[in-house]
Amino acid sequence: MHLLTIPFRFGKAAGDxxxxxxxDFYFATARMAFAEPSLSEDSxxxxxxxxxxxxxxxxxxxxxxxxxxxxxxxxxxxxxDLSRPSEFVLTTHHVIAGILRAVTADVRRGHQRRVLLLIxxxxxxxxxxxxxxxxxxxxxxLGVIADNGDSIGLKDWTHADALAHCSRVTSINIPxxxxxxxxxxxxxxxxxxxxxxxxxxxxxxxxxxxxxxxELVELIDEFVAHYYPSLANLHILYHSVISRxxxxxxxxxxERRGLLSWxxxxxxxxxxxxxxxRVLLVLPLVDTGNTARELVSKIRTANPSVEITxxxxxxxxxxxxxxxxxxxxxxxxxMPIHYFxxxxxxxxxxxxxxxxxxxxxxxxxLYPDPFTRLSSQAFWTLATxxxxxxxxxxxxxxxxxxxxxxxxxxxxxxSAFLAYKFEKLLRxxxxxxxxxxxxxxxxxxxxxxxxxxxAVFNMTVIRVPKLVLDLYxxxxxxxxxxxxxxxxxxxxxxxxxxxxxxxxxxYYRERIRARGPVFGRxxxxxxLMDELSVSxxxxxxxxxxxxxxxxxxxxxxxxxxxxxxxxxxxxLYDVTVPLHLAGSx
Amino acid sequence: MxxxxxxxxxxxxxxxWKIAELVPIGANVDPGRLNFxxxxxxxxxxxxxxxxxxxxFDRVEKALSNTRTQPVAIEAIGxxxxxxxxxxxxxxxxxxxxxxxxxxxxxxxxIVTVINEExxxxxxIFGVDHAPSIFDIDGREFYVxxxxxxxxxxxxxxxxxxxxGEPRNVPCANVCRDIIERLNVDLLILCGIAGGNRxxxxxxxxxxxxxxxxxxxxxxxxxxxxxxxxxxxLFGGRTDSIFSFFGYLLGQERFTEPEIITKNMLxxxxxxxQNFEPENGEAVRLCQATLASYSLxxxxxxxxxxxxxxECHRTNAMCGEKVLVDDGLRKMSQDVNRKIYAVDMExxxxxxxxxxxxxxxxxxxxxxxxxxxxxxxxxHIAASVAAAATAHLFLRHxxxxxxxxxxx
Numbered sequence: 001m002h003l004l005t006i007p008f009r010f011g012k013a014a015g016d017x018x019x020x021x022x023x024d025f026y027f028a029t030a031r032m033a034f035a036e037p038s039l040s041e042d043s044x045x046x047x048x049x050x051x052x053x054x055x056x057x058x059x060x061x062x063x064x065x066x067x068x069x070x071x072x073x074x075x076x077x078x079x080x081d082l083s084r085p086s087e088f089v090l091t092t093h094h095v096i097a098g099i100l101r102a103v104t105a106d107v108r109r110g111h112q113r114r115v116l117l118l119i120x121x122x123x124x125x126x127x128x129x130x131x132x133x134x135x136x137x138x139x140x141x142l143g144v145i146a147d148n149g150d151s152i153g154l155k156d157w158t159h160a161d162a163l164a165h166c167s168r169v170t171s172i173n174i175p176x177x178x179x180x181x182x183x184x185x186x187x188x189x190x191x192x193x194x195x196x197x198x199x200x201x202x203x204x205x206x207x208x209x210x211x212x213x214x215e216l217v218e219l220i221d222e223f224v225a226h227y228y229p230s231l232a233n234l235h236i237l238y239h240s241v242i243s244r245x246x247x248x249x250x251x252x253x254x255e256r257r258g259l260l261s262w263x264x265x266x267x268x269x270x271x272x273x274x275x276x277x278r279v280l281l282v283l284p285l286v287d288t289g290n291t292a293r294e295l296v297s298k299i300r301t302a303n304p305s306v307e308i309t310x311x312x313x314x315x316x317x318x319x320x321x322x323x324x325x326x327x328x329x330x331x332x333x334x335m336p337i338h339y340f341x342x343x344x345x346x347x348x349x350x351x352x353x354x355x356x357x358x359x360x361x362x363x364x365x366l367y368p369d370p371f372t373r374l375s376s377q378a379f380w381t382l383a384t385x386x387x388x389x390x391x392x393x394x395x396x397x398x399x400x401x402x403x404x405x406x407x408x409x410x411x412x413x414x415s416a417f418l419a420y421k422f423e424k425l426l427r428x429x430x431x432x433x434x435x436x437x438x439x440x441x442x443x444x445x446x447x448x449x450x451x452x453x454x455a456v457f458n459m460t461v462i463r464v465p466k467l468v469l470d471l472y473x474x475x476x477x478x479x480x481x482x483x484x485x486x487x488x489x490x491x492x493x494x495x496x497x498x499x500x501x502x503x504x505x506x507y508y509r510e511r512i513r514a515r516g517p518v519f520g521r522x523x524x525x526x527x528l529m530d531e532l533s534v535s536x537x538x539x540x541x542x543x544x545x546x547x548x549x550x551x552x553x554x555x556x557x558x559x560x561x562x563x564x565x566x567x568x569x570x571x572l573y574d575v576t577v578p579l580h581l582a583g584s585x
Numbered sequence: 586m587x588x589x590x591x592x593x594x595x596x597x598x599x600x601x602w603k604i605a606e607l608v609p610i611g612a613n614v615d616p617g618r619l620n621f622x623x624x625x626x627x628x629x630x631x632x633x634x635x636x637x638x639x640x641x642f643d644r645v646e647k648a649l650s651n652t653r654t655q656p657v658a659i660e661a662i663g664x665x666x667x668x669x670x671x672x673x674x675x676x677x678x679x680x681x682x683x684x685x686x687x688x689x690x691x692x693x694x695x696i697v698t699v700i701n702e703e704x705x706x707x708x709x710i711f712g713v714d715h716a717p718s719i720f721d722i723d724g725r726e727f728y729v730x731x732x733x734x735x736x737x738x739x740x741x742x743x744x745x746x747x748x749x750g751e752p753r754n755v756p757c758a759n760v761c762r763d764i765i766e767r768l769n770v771d772l773l774i775l776c777g778i779a780g781g782n783r784x785x786x787x788x789x790x791x792x793x794x795x796x797x798x799x800x801x802x803x804x805x806x807x808x809x810x811x812x813x814x815x816x817x818x819l820f821g822g823r824t825d826s827i828f829s830f831f832g833y834l835l836g837q838e839r840f841t842e843p844e845i846i847t848k849n850m851l852x853x854x855x856x857x858x859q860n861f862e863p864e865n866g867e868a869v870r871l872c873q874a875t876l877a878s879y880s881l882x883x884x885x886x887x888x889x890x891x892x893x894x895x896e897c898h899r900t901n902a903m904c905g906e907k908v909l910v911d912d913g914l915r916k917m918s919q920d921v922n923r924k925i926y927a928v929d930m931e932x933x934x935x936x937x938x939x940x941x942x943x944x945x946x947x948x949x950x951x952x953x954x955x956x957x958x959x960x961x962x963x964x965h966i967a968a969s970v971a972a973a974a975t976a977h978l979f980l981r982h983x984x985x986x987x988x989x990x991x992x993x
Contacts, residue, residue: 358602359716361741364734370741372588376596376629380603380622388618403617428588564628575621576628578664 002075003030003039006066008082008095011458012050013435015504017497025172029165030079033116033143035156039077047500050460051095052435054512061515062098063105070106076113083120083147085458096129103136115142116154122146174455176215176222177322180341182455183212184314185416188381189363190355193347194241195290202353204381205345206365207285207314209245211416211456216249216313217256219340224257224280227309236261238282239295242365246284246313264295273302279309286312286326286337287347296335308335315339316347372428374421374573382417386410398535401562401577407531411445411559419452421572422557426527429570431555437505437526439546441466441538442498445531445559462501462526464545466538472548473541502549525554533558534579539569587988592743593632594690597641598719598729600626605648605717616657619649623661627668633690636767638669640720692745692768693986696776696976697760698969699931703777704748706969709875710977711744722763725750732980739989742980745770753906754934761938771987772854773939775948776976778968779902779929780956784915788894790872790967792975793927793950794858795902800933801917815920853990854945858899861983863975868895871974876967884966897975900924902950904933909956928956949976 005026007018031039055061070078080099096117103115115136122144123130136142137153144152147169149162174182185208195201209216228234236254240247240263247263254261262271264281279299286292292310299306318324318339326337350356360377369378383405392408394400411418426432438453440446442463450461528542539556546553556569564576600622607619623645630641642665649658696711698704708714711730718726725748731741745768749760757775764770781787816824872895876884901924903917909928918925932948939946951968954960 354606356712357715358599358606359713359728359730360599360602361712361731361733366734367736367739370589370733370739371591373590375591376599376603376625380599388615388621390617403615403621405621574628575625576631576668577621577624578668 001036001038001040001077002073003027004069004073004075004078006069006078006080007048007084008051008080009048009084010051010056010082011053011085011435012048013052013437013460013505013509014462014501015047015050015508017500018046018048021172025168026079026081028168029118029145030077030116032161032164033145033151033154033157034077034114036077047504050435050504050508052508052512054434055508056092057094058512058515059094059098059101061511062095063101064511066099066102067105070102070111070113071109074111078113078115079118080115081118083118093129097132100132100136103142107136107141112141114140117142117144118147119144120147122148122150122152176218177340179215179455180209180212180219181322182452183215183416184209184341184343185211185420186343186345186414187363187368187417188378188385189368190353190360190377191363191365191368192350193287195288200350202348202350202356203345204355204385206363206368207243207343207345208365208368209243209249209284209313211420213245213249213252216245216340217252220249220253220282220311221256223311223338223340224253228278228280231257231259232278234259234278234280235276236280236282237264237276237295237299238262239264239291240284241265243284244366246282249313250282264298273299276303276306278307281308281310283310283312283337285314285316285343286339287316289317289326289329289337292335292337310335310337312337312339314341314343316343316345318342369421372425373571379573382410382414386413395535395537397537399579401534401579404532404560404562407559408445411531412448415448415452416456418449418559418572419456422449422453422529423457425557425570425572426555429555431527431570433525433554435460437462438529439464439526439542439551440529440531441469441542443531446529449531449559450529460501460505462498462505464498464542468498469538469541469545472545473537502551506549506551526551527554528556530556530558531560533561533563533569533571534577536563536565536568589740592691592731593629594637594692594719594729594745595731595743596629597626597633598716600629601641601644601648601717601719604645608648608651619658620661623658623665627665630669634767635670636722637690637720642666642669644717644719690768691743692764692770693742694772694774694980694984695745695747695764695768695770696774697757697764697935698746698748698775699750699752699757699777700965701748702965703969703972704746706875706966706973707746707776707976709878710871710970710973711746713746714878722747722767725760725763732977735981740986742984742986744980749931752930754904754931754937756934757931758934758938761935762942765938765942765944770944772984773935773944773946774976775932775935775946775950776969776972777929777931777950778953778965778972779927779950780909780914780954780960781952782914782918782926782928783912783955783957784918785898785900785926787898787926787952788896789952789954789964790895790971791952792895792897792971793902793952794861794897794899794975794979795927795932795948795950796855796858796899797901797922798932798936798948799901799903799921799925801903801905801921852945853985854947857983857985858947858979861897861899861979863895863897863978863982865895868897868971868974868978871977872967872970875970875974879966895971898926900926902927902929902932902948904929904931906930910958910960912955912957914956927952947976947979949973949979951975 143154149166151157187206191203191206192200193203236259238250317326321342324339328334328336386406386409388403389406391400391404436459438461442465453459454461530538558571561571561574562577604622630638713728713730719729720727728746730744733741749757903925914928927950936946949972951972953964953968
């Protein structure tokens with residue numbers, strides 16, 4: 001008994017190798033849903049199918065893709081995954097209609113396969129799609145499972161199966177806290193922070209969780225579920241003066257659970273807090289603990305018997321990097337403070353702030369980064385934070401540029417901020433297509449930013465090993481690696497991830513183009529990204545690589561450009577470094 | 586979405602500070618980091634025009650004049666000189682005059698002050714009281730600041746602060762002309778102190794933001810001066826036509842006008858001024874926070890330091906060449922224009938220079954005295970701070986950058 005998997009990936013422009021973890025997930029789900037323990041693996045179904053913007057709108061193309069897959073093999077069980085990546089999924093009627101058409105055609109051909117459709121959220125019963133699914137469900141040919149374990153059309157699906165499915169989904173998803181870590185932007189600047197009624201202080205970083213509000217809602221939900229088995233009489237208070245992201249996440253959680261919430265920074269001084277008996281106090285960031293202490297004291301003054309739990313999304317204190325607890329101390333008002341993530345930032349009293357002395361203007365936390373590229377202040381704040389070192393991995397064809405900021409550390413520690421800047425730069429310069437594909441060399445720094453571009457902006461990032469790029473630069477023609485006309489992706493013998501991505505990108509783009517005019521620019525547009533540009537050699541290699549594959553280059557971007565040539569490529573920051581001098585310093 | 590670039594002058598200001606920070610006294614210099622900062626400032630300064638490049642270069646050289654840093658950065662400084670001036674360097678190494686003009690540095694707002702107290706108040710309010718000057722124009726120092734926090738999607742306002750150094754109209758007009766010639770400035774603000782009109786509800790430390798400036802000492806002295814002033818006050822520019830008409834009828838020469846009135850109600854700055862409603866609480870907080878940063882030596886004993894009764898009057902002001910201490914302002918305002926709330930000695934020159942170049946201008950005058958025999962200097966600081974705070978609030982809440990405003 002073989003299982004055919006058709007794993008779609010929303011928002012992606014290229015396919016990818018199906019990981020072992022995902023395969024196990026599909027098998028475990030299929031075995032449980034079909035009650036068929038003897039299912040075995042289909043060796044051919046090893047790549048995912050991208051569902052780019054143009055494909056999502058084209059029901060006919062989805063039909064063709066699924067039908068090709070179904071007619072190629074004779075497996076009795078099929079699993080169609082429409083639930084990944086979980087945070088970007090919006091299952092459209094076009095996609096489901098295409099799949100249904102293919103399944104119906106398959107039934108008309110005499111097949112009696114059982115199909116399992118995985119979706120992220122169960123559709124409403126009176127949804128038009130549900131009416132379309134109904135005949136197949138009634139015939140026992142189609143079952144649907146949502147990520148939360150809800151199912152339709154599966155007779156043997158028990159509550160225990162639903163719970164098991166939920167835990168499997170959780171295990172294959174990136175943990176929420178890791179997503180928050182990835183998406184939390186650390187803006188460099190010159191910010192004033194309140195230190196309670198005692199005054200204010202200056203700091204050089206502001207943490208913005210605007211991109212991870214969805215994850216924060218889930219985290220708060222998990223936290224409350226853990227500490228409050230019953231939500232009766234629970235009130236959520238939060239203190240958000242400038243961090244609107246914290247307010248949005250807390251209010252969203254309260255709306256989800258039907259709880260009342262108040263912003264402590266905006267309530268009237270005579271607001272009656274005496275009737276609160278159970279309070280969860282949510283703070284965006286705990287630094288000295290003064291604000292927490294004052295707020296707890298204010299609530300306790302109104303009602304001494306109130307039961308308070310303090311939750312900080314971020315904390316500069318604590319021993320563990322995430323999900324920690326700051327023990328009670330005088331500064332925290334003898335209250336333990338729970339926190340999700342530990343962060344680091346310097347803090348100065350206004351009289352000792354070096355930035356104040358230098359006359360660096362204050363940054364606005366509501367709009368902390370007005371520039372499209374990195375400002376001098378932002379760059380030097382990040383560079384000073386990570387330190388300098390002699391340039392690493394100097395290629396043989398040019399001298400070293402001497403001391404540069406520790407770019408790998410800088411990029412790894414500020415990947416969310418740099419990814420945000422890249423997106424902003426591409427958007428501002430008109431180089432951001434609907435389904436962006438970024439090709440970058442497989443290096444630590446570029447990889448960290450690439451991970452963030454994937455996680456935060458759902459871009460397709462293809463990481464090509466430097467060795468391969470060098471080979472391409474030296475050779476003259478590599479068009480032989482193109483997928484043969486008329487071939488399917490599964491027939492190509494590519495085993496490397498980047499090869500699979502490139503081939504699927506070209507393959508599906510060709511198929512989209514064959515069906516008529518496409519949205520936006522024609523061609524397989526890609527963005528080439530490099531972390532450092534000195535002589536422009538890597539950029540040239542990337543351009544040649546893209547050219548060999550027939551990909552149209554939209555633009556080249558780099559974190560830093562030392563060449564002084566800003567016409568050829570976009571960069572977040574450029575410094576003209578004299579190569580003949582730099583190495584000697 | 587538009588590309589919002591950092592102003593190279595602001596970048597240079599920050600990098601100059603960074604270079605100064607990297608040159609510690611009595612400690613080892615980190616050559617790699619220092620050279621990197623020099624390359625960086627070179628890249629930013631390259632975008633400026635020659636005189637500003639020279640100004641930046643001089644300051645970098647001065648910052649590195651320390652005996653420890655000189656040998657370390659000598660090559661980088663040499664590179665910087667070649668990179669910034671290229672062909673302009675002679676064989677002897679001297680920098681010649683600007684060979685090619687570049688784009689004028691973008692300066693959204695230039696704030697002109699007259700005396701040191703005014704400049705100090707403006708520097709404090711705009712957060713550059715400790716910062717060094719970034720460049721000079723013919724020896725006149727300029728301090729660069731930027732105003733952020735105007736709301737989402739709005740870029741920062743680049744502000745250049747300078748001081749005329751001497752009272753009266755001509756020096757002020759000269760400074761304005763220099764600024765307009767060398768900087769790509771959108772708005773000029775004259776910020777300082779003035780005498781108030783006791784007849785009006787103008788209290789000390791109130792701020793007057795005039796729509797019009799009445800110059801009271803232009804032209805010839807005439808026996809009918811007072812009568813003619815009244816006519817000018819009543820009919821403004823139309824007075825000239827009335828005189829011409831009478832001159833035509835009577836066959837006489839045209840009367841010599843006793844004064845010139847500067848009116849400019851149509852530029853965007855005045856429109857924003859009309860919409861400007863400073864919130865007293867915010868202004869008072871800003872004033873008090875700034876006044877608290879002054880040392881006791883700077884504030885004369887007995888000076889009233891509270892700005893709790895802050896108010897901004899948008900009316901008219903009068904300008905002359907003499908310091909008035911005879912309480913003559915009241916009488917003159919009755920003659921010329923009853924909406925005159927303040928008198929100073931620079932605003933006419935300032936406004937005339939700006940109008941000549943079609944640049945929007947605004948004057949903020951803090952009232953430090955009543956131009957009467959009791960006049961003293963005790964409230965110069967409080968009045969300067971109030972005027973600077975009003976300028977700050979105006980820029981933050983009311984002013985719109987050229988790209989934000991609709992077509993006028």
